[in-house]
Amino acid sequence: MRKVIIAGNWKMNLTPSQGVALVNELKPLVANADCDVVVCVPATDIYAVGEAIKGSNIKIGAENVHFAESGAYTGEISADMLLELGVEYVIIGHSERRQYFGETDETVNKRTLTALKKGLIPIVCVGETLEERESGITEKVLKRQIEIGLEGVEDLTKLVVAYEPVWAIGTGKTATAEQANETIGFIRKTLAEKFCPVCASQVRIQYGGSMKPGNAKELMAQEEIDGGLIGGAALKANDFAGIVNYNK
Numbered sequence: 511m512r513k514v515i516i517a518g519n520w521k522m523n524l525t526p527s528q529g530v531a532l533v534n535e536l537k538p539l540v541a542n543a544d545c546d547v548v549v550c551v552p553a554t555d556i557y558a559v560g561e562a563i564k565g566s567n568i569k570i571g572a573e574n575v576h577f578a579e580s581g582a583y584t585g586e587i588s589a590d591m592l593l594e595l596g597v598e599y600v601i602i603g604h605s606e607r608r609q610y611f612g613e614t615d616e617t618v619n620k621r622t623l624t625a626l627k628k629g630l631i632p633i634v635c636v637g638e639t640l641e642e643r644e645s646g647i648t649e650k651v652l653k654r655q656i657e658i659g660l661e662g663v664e665d666l667t668k669l670v671v672a673y674e675p676v677w678a679i680g681t682g683k684t685a686t687a688e689q690a691n692e693t694i695g696f697i698r699k700t701l702a703e704k705f706c707p708v709c710a711s712q713v714r715i716q717y718g719g720s721m722k723p724g725n726a727k728e729l730m731a732q733e734e735i736d737g738g739l740i741g742g743a744a745l746k747a748n749d750f751a752g753i754v755n756y757n758k
């Protein structure tokens with residue numbers, strides 16, 4: 511069975527002290543969770559938040575990783591740098607990186623392969639824009655993102671996929687549970703064709719986009735949905751805990 515994974519994506523929010531305050535509030539609220547609980551935080555927060563979650567069931571993730579081992583890449587952060595701070599997960603190819611920072615399927619692929627080689631668990635984001643959905647090319651876009659983004663991956667079960675329809679991110683518009691389930695089903699079918707049916711049935715696929723305590727239960731009840739990648743609602747301890755404890 512696939513273990514549910516609920517991950518927060520803080521984006522460019524919260525200073526180290528604000529991040530520590532949030533996880534300190536969060537710890538008792540999620541202590542009895544039966545899913546994996548992850549907070550993906552800005553690079554500047556990793557050390558302090560990592561210290562604050564020691565001994566708890568909360569795991570830490572980063573929001574990006576460079577594909578080179580080290581070198582002349584001013585402003586970038588390597589896998590080894592993250593690993594030394596106890597980072598276990600890393601978001602790769604978030605739509606905001608694709609939209610504002612020139613991320614492509616090819617760079618997603620390079621980052622993913624490096625993260626896997628180093629033992630980080632990539633959370634690889636895929637998703638269509640509103641324009642793409644309305645022109646009926648959602649499946650074509652997702653297939654391309656998967657085909658190129660995950661090319662050369664040896665063990666699919668070592669990563670997590672996040673399906674985030676771009677039109678649902680930060681907009682308050684959620685894909686209906688059925689829509690999300692159907693699209694994630696398509697992603698799994700594509701993974702089965704590219705890799706193998708058994709590994710596709712084992713890989714965890716999250717939904718992301720305006721997920722909150724009020725809609726988490728319905729989304730999580732869908733057969734294909736194995737968790738959530740949470741933006742806005744991850745910035746409030748009660749909201750994030752409400753999603754983590756969706757089944758309680």
Ligand code: PGA
Nearest residue numbers: 679680719720740741742
């Ligand atoms: P949201 O963001 O929950 O604020 O829609 C999700 C994400 O971008 O990962």
